[in-house]
Amino acid sequence: MSAADSATVVTTAVLRDWPLPSPEGNKEARGRALLIGGSVPNPGGMVLAARAAMRAGAGKTQLVVPEPVAVAMAVGMPESLVRGAACTTAGDLTPVAAVAVGDYAPEADAVLVGPGMLDVAAATGLLGAVAGQLRGTVVLDALAMAWLTEDLDRGRSFESLILSPNLRELALTLGEDEDRVRADQAGAVLRLAAATGAVVSSGAASTFVGTPDGDLWRSDEGNPGLGVAGSGDVKAGITVGLCARGAHPAQAAVWAAYLHGTVGGRLASRFGPTGYLAGELPAEIPQALLEIG
Numbered sequence: 001m002s003a004a005d006s007a008t009v010v011t012t013a014v015l016r017d018w019p020l021p022s023p024e025g026n027k028e029a030r031g032r033a034l035l036i037g038g039s040v041p042n043p044g045g046m047v048l049a050a051r052a053a054m055r056a057g058a059g060k061t062q063l064v065v066p067e068p069v070a071v072a073m074a075v076g077m078p079e080s081l082v083r084g085a086a087c088t089t090a091g092d093l094t095p096v097a098a099v100a101v102g103d104y105a106p107e108a109d110a111v112l113v114g115p116g117m118l119d120v121a122a123a124t125g126l127l128g129a130v131a132g133q134l135r136g137t138v139v140l141d142a143l144a145m146a147w148l149t150e151d152l153d154r155g156r157s158f159e160s161l162i163l164s165p166n167l168r169e170l171a172l173t174l175g176e177d178e179d180r181v182r183a184d185q186a187g188a189v190l191r192l193a194a195a196t197g198a199v200v201s202s203g204a205a206s207t208f209v210g211t212p213d214g215d216l217w218r219s220d221e222g223n224p225g226l227g228v229a230g231s232g233d234v235k236a237g238i239t240v241g242l243c244a245r246g247a248h249p250a251q252a253a254v255w256a257a258y259l260h261g262t263v264g265g266r267l268a269s270r271f272g273p274t275g276y277l278a279g280e281l282p283a284e285i286p287q288a289l290l291e292i293g
């Protein structure tokens with residue numbers, strides 16, 4: 001039997017038996033999410049992730065982004081605190097951003113690193129500088145995964161960790177052939193979870209979520225429209241938002257995978273399977289949560 005055959009299929013019934021922490025209370029009670037990343041050419045990934053985090057129920061979002069785009073992002077995201085930090089000439093955050101991160105990390109309930117970053121060296125340098133400051137559940141997405149590629153044991157340095165790689169990033173992080181990973185994505189997810197001590201969520205039409213203990217879930221809600229720029233940033237934002245409001249890492253990853261696919265399906269029913277944009281996904285999240293109950 002393959003690893004995929006052992007997965008629990010995620011349905012509304014499964015989620016209703018695993019309810020999220022209540023979103024009642026003020027903004028402090030609903031949790032604080034810290035998001036670190038972005039770049040001057042690509043600030044949108046952080047905007048998408050922050051909007052998704054708040055739509056998923058986080059009470060506060062705080063962003064550390066490159067200084068040249070901080071003011072524009074603050075104006076565009078009036079619900080978020082936005083802090084500018086030093087960046088390279090190409091526009092990615094430098095390790096000096098650790099100073100800004102240190103101002104907010106102690107109060108964060110969950111942290112997301114990676115959306116919108118474009119340079120691998122910059123991403124690994126940044127994460128190396130800030131890793132020791134991060135508390136609560138940490139979500140690594142996109143280029144932030146490269147920091148683990150150098151040493152998978154680094155994942156065990158966090159209190160709790162969620163990884164959200166696409167198929168190519170999953171293969172690169174494991175150091176395995178991409179075709180092998182594609183042929184057994186569920187097994188690859190479990191191998192990475194065991195090697196890093198993290199909850200791992202990866203997939204396309206079907207998303208697999210695995211834990212270091214070998215627990216495995218499969219969400220089949222995806223559709224071709226989710227294969228669009230910015231979609232993964234939204235999924236990562238949902239995940240960190242659910243963690244901020246108190247969800248267990250595995251629970252947050254499973255719910256996020258299902259919600260990401262479900263909101264894509266809602267938009268596909270109106271715009272066709274490839275006619276919607278990632279920026280339209282976050283606004284659908286609250287209704288999807290209501291329908292699950």
